[in-house]
Amino acid sequence: MSKDLLSYVGESGVIRLMQRFFPDHAHYVKKGIGDDCAVLETGGKDLLLVTTDMLAEGVHYTTKTTPYEDIGWKALAVNLSDIAAMGGTPHTAFLSIGLKSSTPVSILESFMRGFREMACEAGVFLAGGDTISVTSHSVISVTLLGRCSPEGLVFRSGARVGDDIWVSGFLGNAAGGLEILLRNEHKEEEGRQMLISSHQRPAPRLKLGKALGESGLAHAMIDLSDGVAKDLRHICDESNVGAVLDRGSIPISEPLQALARDLSHDPIDWALNGGEDYELLFTTLPEDRKKIEELTVSVMGRTAARIGFVVKDKGVWLRAGSMRTQLTHRGYTHF
Numbered sequence: 584m585s586k587d588l589l590s591y592v593g594e595s596g597v598i599r600l601m602q603r604f605f606p607d608h609a610h611y612v613k614k615g616i617g618d619d620c621a622v623l624e625t626g627g628k629d630l631l632l633v634t635t636d637m638l639a640e641g642v643h644y645t646t647k648t649t650p651y652e653d654i655g656w657k658a659l660a661v662n663l664s665d666i667a668a669m670g671g672t673p674h675t676a677f678l679s680i681g682l683k684s685s686t687p688v689s690i691l692e693s694f695m696r697g698f699r700e701m702a703c704e705a706g707v708f709l710a711g712g713d714t715i716s717v718t719s720h721s722v723i724s725v726t727l728l729g730r731c732s733p734e735g736l737v738f739r740s741g742a743r744v745g746d747d748i749w750v751s752g753f754l755g756n757a758a759g760g761l762e763i764l765l766r767n768e769h770k771e772e773e774g775r776q777m778l779i780s781s782h783q784r785p786a787p788r789l790k791l792g793k794a795l796g797e798s799g800l801a802h803a804m805i806d807l808s809d810g811v812a813k814d815l816r817h818i819c820d821e822s823n824v825g826a827v828l829d830r831g832s833i834p835i836s837e838p839l840q841a842l843a844r845d846l847s848h849d850p851i852d853w854a855l856n857g858g859e860d861y862e863l864l865f866t867t868l869p870e871d872r873k874k875i876e877e878l879t880v881s882v883m884g885r886t887a888a889r890i891g892f893v894v895k896d897k898g899v900w901l902r903a904g905s906m907r908t909q910l911t912h913r914g915y916t917h918f
């Protein structure tokens with residue numbers, strides 16, 4: 584492969600290249616590239632959070648698996664999830680969209696209905712954006728602003744050796760849902776419907792993210808967009824630590840286990856590498872276990888799952904009994 588191609592340097596290489604052109608931080612940038620949101624000081628008491636996500640037809644979505652209304656919902660949901668991962672509260676969205684001029688108006692209306700539904704649920708207002716016509720695949724870009732008190736903010740970089748690692752819900756459901764949609768088999772079964780809905784309408788954990796931030800219990804936090812194997816690595820890299828996951832503690836839903844049996848697939852693969860679950864992963868002191876259980880029960884009606892712990896040795900490991908295997912991330916990566 585030619586070293587001159589983006590596919591050679593990879594997604595992280597592309598980001599590093601862009602960063603190289605801006606080596607210095609402006610004084611008001613509290614956090615630049617390298618977390619779920621940028622964090623800016625604005626002179627007020629609260630900090631400004633900014634996140635942006637671009638979705639391309641054929642890469643992030645296809646109308647074969649997700650109707651336009653759900654694409655609208657999801658385009659905002661994935662940004663909300665990044666605000667949640669900082670412990671913030673979202674408020675203002677900007678939506679830019681590129682569609683072919685031959686697109687029926689009803690398709691844009693469907694998209695906007697889903698976008699508005701998610702916005703209303705999260706208390707977000709649309710304040711601007713841009714529209715262009717494209718010649719082939721459609722693109723959607725959402726920029727979302729939020730706020731957070733300096734005390735309530737949680738970065739990726741705060742994980743400490745000995746911390747517990749928690750996730751807010753089941754892993755792999757979205758990947759299972761996508762699998763069902765691609766195969767187009769038995770979609771109407773109740774359990775499968777739940778998995779499909781996890782893929783099409785992810786629920787950003789805004790209340791939990793904020794509660795964890797305000798509690799001061801979370802040392803580090805990230806939302807699971809690319810799969811725990813890859814996203815946990817971001818926490819480890821930023822915090823300069825490693826992590827061990829307990830295979831038996833990874834929360835896998837009944838419907839996903841049933842699907843895995845039907846398709847003779849190991850559900851742990853979907854759970855670790857599937858991506859798009861948009862659950863929160865966070866680390867806390869082992870002494871705070873009871874407090875985390877109480878907090879998550881009070882916010883979500885059930886406890887978060889404790890899936891592992893932070894170690895000094897670099898790398899992410901999966902432990903089953905006395906066996907430890909290093910996870911090479913197979914989560915989603917661009918380029």
Ligand SMILES: [Mg+2]
Binds near residue numbers: 619664665807
């Ligand atoms: Mg994120």
